[in-house]
Amino acid sequence: MIKRRRTRQIKIGNVAIGGGAPVSIQSMTTTDTRDVDATVDQIAELAAAGCEIVRVTVKDMESAKCLKDIRRGIAAPLVADIHFDYRVALESAKHADCIRLNPGNISKPEQVRQVIAACKDRGIPIRVGANSGSIQRGRGKAAKIKGVSGLSADMIAGVLDYLKIFEKEKFYDIKISLKAAHIYETVMAYRALARECDYPFHLGITASGLPFAGTIKSSIGIGALLLDGIGDTFRVSLTADPVEEVRVGREIVKSLGLRNFGPVIMSCPTCGRAEIDIITLTERIEARVKDFPKPLDIAVMGCVVNGPGEAAGADIGIAGGKGVGVIFRKGKIVKTVKEKQLLSEFMKELEKLL
Numbered sequence: 001m002i003k004r005r006r007t008r009q010i011k012i013g014n015v016a017i018g019g020g021a022p023v024s025i026q027s028m029t030t031t032d033t034r035d036v037d038a039t040v041d042q043i044a045e046l047a048a049a050g051c052e053i054v055r056v057t058v059k060d061m062e063s064a065k066c067l068k069d070i071r072r073g074i075a076a077p078l079v080a081d082i083h084f085d086y087r088v089a090l091e092s093a094k095h096a097d098c099i100r101l102n103p104g105n106i107s108k109p110e111q112v113r114q115v116i117a118a119c120k121d122r123g124i125p126i127r128v129g130a131n132s133g134s135i136q137r138g139r140g141k142a143a144k145i146k147g148v149s150g151l152s153a154d155m156i157a158g159v160l161d162y163l164k165i166f167e168k169e170k171f172y173d174i175k176i177s178l179k180a181a182h183i184y185e186t187v188m189a190y191r192a193l194a195r196e197c198d199y200p201f202h203l204g205i206t207a208s209g210l211p212f213a214g215t216i217k218s219s220i221g222i223g224a225l226l227l228d229g230i231g232d233t234f235r236v237s238l239t240a241d242p243v244e245e246v247r248v249g250r251e252i253v254k255s256l257g258l259r260n261f262g263p264v265i266m267s268c269p270t271c272g273r274a275e276i277d278i279i280t281l282t283e284r285i286e287a288r289v290k291d292f293p294k295p296l297d298i299a300v301m302g303c304v305v306n307g308p309g310e311a312a313g314a315d316i317g318i319a320g321g322k323g324v325g326v327i328f329r330k331g332k333i334v335k336t337v338k339e340k341q342l343l344s345e346f347m348k349e350l351e352k353l354l
């Protein structure tokens with residue numbers, strides 16, 4: 001069982017972050033925010049895929065003003081992502097459920113204080129989101145942060161200095177992210193910052209690439225931190241349709257047992273011993289059960305070596321034999337059927353279980 005880091009709790013719209021709340025899944029739109037209809041449509045797609053918090057980029061005042069209509073058109077909590085211009089943040093704070101500020105490009109204390117005051121007025125939180133690409137280099141050395149050096153230390157030093165502005169204003173409605181493109185630097189930075197404060201963390205491996213490599217990098221980085229109990233919400237960043245980010249994100253928390261998003265399939269890798277077509281069978285089972293709401297362990301195993309043990313240990317399972325499959329339900333053999341009927345018989349047994 002993963003022991004989660006104790007943090008303060010904030011709320012983005014109706015979604016709680018930190019303080020023991022479920023780890024929530026985020027994504028970001030790829031539309032031009034000034035195109036309200038396209039942005040609302042994409043947010044609806046993301047929400048349908050299971051995205052719990054949506055971020056939109058707000059690159060200018062026109063985009064900020066569009067947030068009002070976007071907010072009206074959606075149900076999901078809305079985060080406005082701001083860089084460079086604090087006035088855009090002030091306008092966005094009138095409509096969004098959270099403001100993301102980058103300490104690397106909105107840093108003047110008097111400007112940050114105005115954004116804090118606007119968010120305080122509306123009771124919305126701020127994400128302090130540091131990125132390795134925009135952080136001031138070299139300040140980590142002087143800060144002497146325990147257990148980190150280089151880029152990780154620079155990001156933490158930047159964030160800790162930035163937080164002083166907020167804490168001076170008695171504003172604690174904050175979550176923090178420290179994103180670098182390299183997994184090691186990112187993980188080290190979050191681990192070290194976790195020792196320095198109790199704000200909830202937004203996790204991510206930035207610029208992680210196309211879906212194949214990006215899924216691996218994100219699963220390693222985000223997964224390592226979640227296994228440490230660190231992380232309260234996250235975005236998987238992929239160079240792809242953002243719906244893919246949500247699918248990967250859900251699989252990460254489901255695999256770690258942090259969220260119940262329906263069945264988990266354990267299928268064997270197959271080998272020369274397999275006596276039935278495990279790959280096709282598993283693909284077909286996955287297609288049939290992917291939208292089932294109930295958490296279930298499903299085992300699909302190719303032969304008698306590990307098959308009966310794994311299949312019996314799952315809620316429902318199949319162990320392959322010579323042209324046949326043995327179906328297990330809650331640890332007991334319920335039937336042995338020919339390979340051709342295996343999928344349909346398995347689905348009947350699954351229905352009984354549901």
Ligand code: SF4
Nearest residue numbers: 268270271274302303
């Ligand atoms: S369960 Fe059997 S078929 Fe599957 S990988 Fe193990 S030995 Fe091979």
